[in-house]
Every structure is written in structure tokens, then in C-alpha cells.
Amino acid sequence: MKLKKLAALAAAAVLSVSMFAGCGGGQSTSTSGSQSSSTSGKKKVIGFAQVGAESGWRTAETASIKEIPKLDPNFELKFSDGQQKQENQIKAIRSFIAQKVDIIALDPVVENGWDTVLKEAKDNKIPVIIVDRNVKVADESLITAFLGSDMEEEGKRAAKIIIDKFGKDAKLNIAELQGTVGSTAMVGRKKGFDETIKDCPNYKIIKSQTGDFTRAKGKEVMEAFLKSDGDKINVLWSHNDDMAVGAIQAIEEYGKKPGKDIFIVSVDGIKDMFQLMADGKSNGIVECNPLLGPQLLDISKQVLSGNLKDKNVKSKEGVFTQDQAKAELPNRKY
Ligand code: GZL
16 A cells, blocks of 8 residues: 555656646747766756747747757757747746756847846846847846847848838838837837938838737738828838738738839748749848757857856848849758
């Protein structure tokens, strides 16, 4: 009888631990590579709180991050999909703290509202690496390192594609599809773009609204733009490719030619967008690199060994115009 009772207690304990790892709110998984080869035998655990799965870019980033245990079997990854809700990401971080992970990595859906939970991580001596989008916190010491793109530079590059095409003196009516409100991707891209077109007195952003980085919302908002100003709009500036893909569908259904009647520029560099540009339906792509897994692993190793080389690591990315699309398409990995 005693053995049976012990077995039942052990089973209940295992069940409660795995449920607790559920991080509440989002969806969570735990992956590790083959058997650890480190001398201590204990794997290093990275807890990654992801924004969601809203775009092709995000899917590619998630796939790259999930590669980490394969790149180095000494590392295990606990992954949480925040479903684009900050409260889910905060719950995930608290769960990672409770599970005593070695590193917390966060791709923050928005830039504000992280001070309290990141202080809890610091109080529990767990280093935090911010990935892709950034956070605004009062105490910079809450952040051990940042890895990601210069979003303002991406906005500037998008504006320069338009200026190179039309010149600074052209008269343009621009429709803008903004990314998720309050995300550094949206804030930075808008800031960079707006600052760059200040030199172009007749560039007017006549419509601007968020499409939340998704295809569906991008199409819906573009339909509304066309309904009110379809005959005035001659440029579409989209903060990411997925919203531009949706907008292109709306433009065609409206009876106009995307890439010809309306000049289109977007950010990310997903394969679908390169295909559309190769088909002449878009005019410029500013690349934003989602393949951040190897760099996150490298920075995690530096942090854990106490020799972080650079607190701010920018990802490398380019700019592509329609004439380059066909040649570049086969190189696209996501
Ligand atoms: C940018 C990233 C953005 C992408 C979108 O670094 O955070 O979020 O541009 C994604 O596709 O939704």
C-alpha cells in the first residue's frame, strides 16, 4: 500500500510542475537538443517570451529561436507565445522566474509597462535580453543586452526608396499602414520615415492607421482608405510586408494596379513580398532580419560566462527595389 501511495504522490508532483510551466495566458513549449554534453550535465535554460504569430516575419523569428537547442545541446528553450497580449508575456516572464531559468529573452509587443516584472527578474538574479522590438524602462540596469534592428533607420530607408523614385519636389499623397500601436517597430519606423520626408514639402500623408502588422487588418484598413481617397492615393507606405500583402489585394479589388497606380514600399523581406515585387505589384522592400536565434545564443553564452562584448547588437539588413526582386527571390529563407 505504502509504495502505491508514494507513486501516486510522485505522479501528482510531476503533473503540477508541467502544468505550472504552462505560463498561463499564452501557449508554451519546452525544447532541448540531444543529451547535454556540458561537464556539469545541467543544461542552461533560456525562457523566451514571444510577441505572437501575427506575421510571416514573426513565424521566421520563432523558427530561428527554436533552433537554439539544436545549435548547442547545452541549452534548453522554454518558449511562450504571447498572442500579441502584454499580460500574457508578463505571465510568461513570471513563470520563467518561478522555474529559475538561466536567461530570460523578451520580444516585447509594446515598449512600455515592463518595469515591474523586469525588476522581479533582476531581484531573482536572472539576466534579461531584449530581442527585436525594444522596451522603455526607467532603470536601464534591468536590461542586460539588446539584439535587434534599428527601426528608425528602416523608416528612413523606406522614405529614401520613394525619394529616389519621385524626387523631393514631387507631389505625393501617401497612405500609411502603421504597425502595432506602441511597439518600437511602429514608433521607430514612423519616426524615421516622417523625419526623412520633412525635406519633401509636397509629400502628404493623407491617411494613416494601424493594421496591427497582420494581412487581414492591412486589407481591411486599405479598403477603407480606398473608399474615402482611392483616387488621390499614389503611394502606400506599410510598416510591414504582411499588411502590404493584404493591401495589394484590396487595391486590385478596387480596380487599381498595385506597383503601378500606387507605388508600394514595406518592411521585413518575406518571400511572399519578394514574389509580389517580382510580379510588379510592389516597388521596394526594406529588410528586417528575423533570423536572430544564432545571435541570441551567442549573446546568452557571453552573458552566462560574464564576458558580454556589446550591450547593443544591431542585426544586419539591406534594401531591395523591384529590379532586384527576381534575382533575390531564390535567396529568401523566410
Ligand atoms: C520588427 C518586428 C515586426 C515585423 C512585423 O522587428 O517586430 O513585428 O516588422 C512583426 O512583421 O509583426
